[in-house]
Amino acid sequence: MTDTIDISINKVSQSNIGTLDVHNIPFAKIYSDHMFEADYRDGEWKNFRIVPYQNISVSPANNTLHYAITVFEGMKAYKNEDGEVLLFRPEANAKRLNISAERMCIPELPEELFMEALTTLIKLDSQWVPSVPGTSLYIRPFIFATDEYIGIRPSDTFKFMIITCPVGAYYSAPVNVKIETKFSRAFQGGTGFAKAGGNYAASLYPAKMAKAQGFDQLIWTDAETHQYIEESGTMNVMFIIDNTIITAPASGTILKGITRDSVLTLARDWGMKIEERKVTVKEIVEAAKNGTLQEAFGVGTAATIAHIARIGFEDEVYDLGPIEEREFSNKVLFELDRIKTGKVEDKFNWTLKV
Incomplete structure (x- = not known):
């Protein structure tokens, strides 16, 4: 150039x-x-x-x-x-x-x-x-x-x-998601970390099948074992258990989301405990069953924060409770909106005035 x-x-x-x-x-x-x-x-x-x-x-x-x-x-x-x-x-x-x-x-x-x-x-x-x-x-x-x-x-x-x-809003209401354990979005050595058009084309058929079952999105699992949570079709996903944010690390199969990084940065600034690690399907399903899954939400540019209302796994669907009681995801959505619109100090230098 x-x-x-x-x-x-x-x-x-x-x-x-x-x-x-x-x-x-x-x-x-x-x-x-x-x-x-x-x-x-x-x-x-x-x-x-x-x-x-x-x-x-x-x-x-x-x-x-x-x-x-x-x-x-x-x-x-x-x-x-x-x-x-x-x-x-x-x-x-x-x-x-x-x-x-x-x-x-x-x-x-x-x-x-x-x-x-x-x-x-x-x-x-x-x-x-x-x-x-x-x-x-x-x-x-x-x-x-x-x-x-x-x-x-x-x-x-x-x-x-x-x-x-x-x-306007990408999702007009909280989303229902299904944990996908048959089809795969990405695999090690592939293009899962890239925002490449083919990744999204390959995900459409499983997502279409899930919509026919009443779900808005899929939560993808690892291609090798389907035992670990990776990301959703349009966003990274996070869970809160015992007041701890749990999310899969960005990797060769998971997009390094900018909203994801922003949410984690704010959470650390607020003193929240964070675990970036492999997240098993089993632990999320068990937490949903016994009521210890306090919050589940997607993070991405289109939706910013997408509250997950229900999680489907195999033949069961788990209701995660009222959205208004979700302290962290509501707080971080509010704060990000205020930063993006210049209503609060941008101490992370995230915004650029055109």
Whole structure:
């Protein structure tokens, strides 16, 4: 990449912001006016541009269509009480995108390009960042291979894009989850730690079956024995037993969640006891049975904190009790929301004002 990041901007002739009802925003159905694009050719990233949000054209032989050579990130922008736009931990997303990219034979994207593209796009579409409580602007950076070649080999060309969409709540209510012990999401040596498109495609069928049984999401277990809890389909998972937060360590099969890290950082700051270790299905089921499972929740960008209402395992379903009595998960959700919207001091330097 050249030393200068020169981004050309082609603005829409008329904004679609007037079509947005900020009090009724469906998740990922309405997209902002503009998007960012860059191309990787001849060994460097080039052609940095912001254009109106639109369809793109690809060859039928595009190798991402055939071999899923694609990685992505998920992040959000918020407005503070003064109407200024705040990004939450964007540098962490930039770093993680490159960790995923390396695993998928995608060239490194310079972090300065990621940040410049991101902030320029968000400034241009700042009116799309809603300020109603519980809303935000969801940001999707992604990279995909663009070679017109259906042979199985790494691509020589790629496209980096950022699109954005205003969103409300990902989950409108606490979720019911099923512990999955037949299908597997990831295995050691695979791509489970990466935000790669194929990981999510492979999880859809088991999740569809679980939804037919009345569950919103799966809790995945290890592929080798199915004895250990790993993560959910859209988030990392945490449990509280005996006032101790218990969660599986980020690993080769578990995504290193940014919200996960934020929750654990706040918990340590508050003096909570934390155990990052292997979590057995048996101990969670027994705790759910005997009432010692105080809280169970998912943590991720889309939902921030998703309270787990019920856990299904084999032929049993365990009700985890009232959401309003869950002290830690409610407290940490409240605190994260206040940090993201600039209502409290950001002592961890997590937010970036655009």
